[in-house]
């Protein structure tokens with residue numbers, strides 16, 4: 001039989017391992033990984049031969065082994081080019097970090113640091129002190145605590161301060177953030193008892209007032225984040241909640257979600273409540289994310305009354321939610337940009353928000369021109385970018401897009417899939433049946449490689 005004959009031509013594992021290019025791979029990646037790839041390659045070749053194929057030449061088997069090894073060694077987590085125009089894209093890792101933040105992270109990652117060591121005293125210190133002074137100074141809060149993310153911050157606050165007690169929240173703020181974070185579920189998990197007040201669209205201070213009992217610990221406000229309540233609506237202001245809580249000696253917990261130190265209205269967007277406003281209004285504790293509009297590392301930031309923060313620090317769960325030194329270094333370096341008044345220029349999230357339409361148009365046109373030179377029809381068209389990250393729903397920023405034409409038979413979905421498979425992967429947007437690239441979210445150092453990535457994807461068979 002022909003198949004039997006072809007099978008006999010297949011090299012043995014040892015023979016293939018000795019083949020020039022494969023031997024080099026063994027030397028580079030070690031015997032174990034190489035043998036595994038060789039075995040798999042031979043199994044697959046055997047199956048193909050049984051199905052009627054001829055025995056492949058040695059060099060193509062070696063090439064197959066190399067490809068398998070490369071795939072196995074490729075990190076699953078790797079950088080991508082974000083051409084979606086969504087600035088804080090949770091699926092794409094939220095906030096890119098500033099050069100100073102990255103340098104600070106590398107410096108502490110490289111070796112030892114005074115993470116929990118007091119250099120003046122030569123004795124044990126606290127990791128919680130590192131971002132605290134900066135956070136207090138920037139927001140006016142008495143004290144601060146940084147944990148793993150804002151979900152952890154909210155859970156910790158409720159658990160430590162309101163377990164088995166009632167926490168009151170407007171029915172209009174029973175928010176689902178996404179990724180499984182739903183306020184009623186978090187409340188239940190924390191052991192606090194959720195008391196819903198008011199209605200979906202209208203809640204008054206009186207609704208809170210009349211629901212207060214001996215078991216009430218706190219009045220809570222949760223920022224809507226990813227949706228907008230409009231029309232026949234009412235919610236008491238934070239100041240009103242604070243006033244009521246003072247009379248009754250209750251806490252006011254304010255989950256801001258994104259949290260911003262800069263006024264988004266100064267950038268042509270709706271006003272997103274700032275951290276400073278919540279602190280000034282008298283919230284007992286404010287919680288927010290480090291990697292949304294703050295533009296720093298993933299973190300949960302808790303700000304407010306010193307006595308409450310001290311209780312949180314002593315609470316056993318805090319240890320389980322603590323942040324890593326690399327995270328703290330990135331956060332601290334990012335906060336420094338705010339202190340120096342250089343955040344709009346240095347913090348990538350704000351730099352992207354602040355990019356001018358003229359600059360974006362020039363980039364979209366430059367890409368279209370370069371693509372045309374590479375044989376891919378493209379044109380610059382006006383469009384809209386979004387902030388994302390569960391902030392400013394419905395708000396957009398005017399931008400310019402490069403719309404890529406595709407060849408007959410290659411729809412925008414195919415082109416988008418090929419771009420995602422590229423090296424580096426590029427994530428684009430499909431709008432009205434067209435593949436579009438938004439330069440706003442593409443980092444300056446990535447921008448020059450975009451036309452070549454697109455041309456490769458457009459021309460691949």
Ligand SMILES: *Cc1c(COP(=O)(O)O)cnc(C)c1O
Nearest residue numbers: 149150151177225257258289390
């Ligand atoms: C985003 C968000 C959270 C969760 O924050 P993470 O940092 O993603 O854990 C919690 N509450 C609100 C209101 C949010 O917008």
